[in-house]
Amino acid sequence: MSKPKVFIDGQEGTTGLQIHERLAGREDIELLVIDPDKRKDLTERKRLINEADLVFLCLPDAAAVEAVGLIENSRTRVIDASTAHRTAPGWVYGFPELYKDPAQTLGAARFVANPGCHATGFLSAVAPLVSMRILPKDYPITCFSLTGYSGGGKKMIAQYESQDKGEELYSPRVYGTTLKHKHLPEMQRISGLDNPPVFTPVVDDYYKGMATTVFFHNRYLVGQPTAKELGLILMTYYANQPLISVAPYSEEPAYLAANTLAGTDRLELTVSGHEGQAIVTARFDNLGKGASGAAVQNMNLMLGFEMTAGLAL
The missing domain is CATH 3.30.360.10 (Dihydrodipicolinate Reductase; domain 2)
Structure with a gap:
């Protein structure tokens, strides 16, 4: 079975860098990397977003909304670290410990808003x-x-x-x-x-x-x-x-x-x-449970991995 492909859109920011740090050594995913010269290239970002099984959005609110609009398939799943979708319809709030069955709730979610x-x-x-x-x-x-x-x-x-x-x-x-x-x-x-x-x-x-x-x-x-x-x-x-x-x-x-x-x-x-x-x-x-660690925890549940995989306890 092929490894899930994961892309961090906005990897150069504080949250994105911390997510990348937690994922860089993982052997259970394939981390897609954008050329530094193309990180603001809309066409290249769109290609990687649609190639990925799961995308982290580490972007300002308006850019996060724009990035979601770039998805042209029914497969790519999203974890948005911005404020844009935390109370939006159709988005699951990514705080696993508040759900009776987080593996089911987040495991079935396509769009997850990472908490502030x-x-x-x-x-x-x-x-x-x-x-x-x-x-x-x-x-x-x-x-x-x-x-x-x-x-x-x-x-x-x-x-x-x-x-x-x-x-x-x-x-x-x-x-x-x-x-x-x-x-x-x-x-x-x-x-x-x-x-x-x-x-x-x-x-x-x-x-x-x-x-x-x-x-x-x-x-x-x-x-x-x-x-x-x-x-x-x-x-x-x-x-x-x-x-x-x-x-x-x-x-x-x-x-x-x-x-x-x-x-x-x-x-x-x-x-x-x-x-x-x-x-x-x-x-x-x-930057841990308050941002990047929580985002990786949510990714683990969405992709069916152990909830704490790659996290510092």
């Missing part, structure tokens, strides 16, 4: 609680998400790694202050909430790693679970998941470093607090 990094952290904590009817759909959620600067792409990476960068880049910077961040539509839609969360991201002077934190007043949750009980609920939900785990509950104060899982493709939830209040913090690599 901030959305991944938010949904890992919120979506299970909504689905289990512990978190009311009308609950006014608040969330902040700390990320390394690699999440901003090549331009931001160049700013932070410049020898003459401004003093402001040495400290955390809150952004998205209009409260209209581009991940909000998927955060609301996929979680099942009636309203989007009040959400602010923060970027800091380190390369990669994320800490996304969601806040709860326990008395408004069904059953009024304590923080410890909330941790056990999430631990049960993610039991036997190879890429998402829940840390044991502790009453001791702790520092949760955002870059703890940098270099891995997994995510860990930490539930903290007491009887009346709780926070759930998701820590993961914004």
